[in-house]
Amino acid sequence: SAVISQKPSRDICQRGTSLTIQCQVDSQVTMMFWYRQQPGQSLTLIATANQGSEATYESGFVIDKFPISRPNLTFSTLTVSNMSPEDSSIYLCSVEDTGADTIYFGEGSWLTVV
Amino acid sequence: QKEVEQNSGPLSVPEGAIASLNCTYSDRGSQSFFWYRQYSGKSPELIMFIYSNGDKEDGRFTAQLNKASQYVSLLIRDSQPSDSATYLCAVTNSGYALNFGKGTSLLVTP
Numbered sequence A: 001s002a003v004i005s006q007k008p009s010r011d012i013c014q015r016g017t018s019l020t021i022q023c024q025v026d027s028q029v030t031m032m033f034w035y036r037q038q039p040g041q042s043l044t045l046i047a048t049a050n051q052g053s054e055a056t057y058e059s060g061f062v063i064d065k066f067p068i069s070r071p072n073l074t075f076s077t078l079t080v081s082n083m084s085p086e087d088s089s090i091y092l093c094s095v096e097d098t099g100a101d102t103i104y105f106g107e108g109s110w111l112t113v114v
Numbered sequence B: 001q002k003e004v005e006q007n008s009g010p011l012s013v014p015e016g017a018i019a020s021l022n023c024t025y026s027d028r029g030s031q032s033f034f035w036y037r038q039y040s041g042k043s044p045e046l047i048m049f050i051y052s053n054g055d056k057e058d059g060r061f062t063a064q065l066n067k068a069s070q071y072v073s074l075l076i077r078d079s080q081p082s083d084s085a086t087y088l089c090a091v092t093n094s095g096y097a098l099n100f101g102k103g104t105s106l107l108v109t110p
Helices: none
Strands: A004-007 A010-013 A019-025 A031-037 A043-050 A068-072 A075-080 A089-097 A102-105 A109-113 B011-014 B019-025 B032-038 B045-050 B054-058 B061-066 B071-076 B085-092 B104-109
Touching: A004 A089, A019 A031, A019 A089, A019 A109, A031 A075, A043 A068, A043 A075, A075 A089, A102 B032, A102 B045, B011 B019, B019 B032, B019 B085, B019 B104, B032 B061, B032 B071, B045 B054, B045 B061, B045 B071, B071 B085
Parallel strands: A010 A109, B011 B104
Antiparallel strands: A004 A019, A019 A075, A031 A043, A031 A089, A068 A075, A089 A102, A089 A109, B019 B071, B032 B045, B032 B085, B054 B061, B061 B071, B085 B104
């Protein structure tokens, strides 16, 4: 299975600031996905990131708030901009493993906004 | 709105029993179905996936899919206290962008 590393694993952020989360995969993948899991909730897809094209955002998520980069086939970043306490969540990167025809998640980035 | 529904639980079963976790989905175009386990403070861990109607077994786990009824389930045989976690059902109709249910909390009591 793909090995997915996320940084930071945890952070406490001040209201109004921005934080960039990194996702590194140990193999080349076509699609990478960013999810959010708010406290006590399930996972919600934020956007799909394909290398060489703009990310595709789900309803309720916008590029100005969650800009995404995908510079190559093994790396992506998600920025949470102008954070508020409502952004306190776990942010998870996931990738498809076409060989296994399934999907794996990184360890997640736990963000607390104060 | 494409919905994935799960009973939030908690579902409590004694050690050694069979735990049955259920999931229904609204999108008839759904093609792939996944079960993830999530321990508190951890990220989701893939347990199984299933694409075709019927049963798929992997060790103590069996996934069951009935597309006509839009229903997918996960059976855990010989449940252990270490199986206590939240189980997430996820569905996709194309590609690998998943639509998750809210999860079922399972408690296996010694």
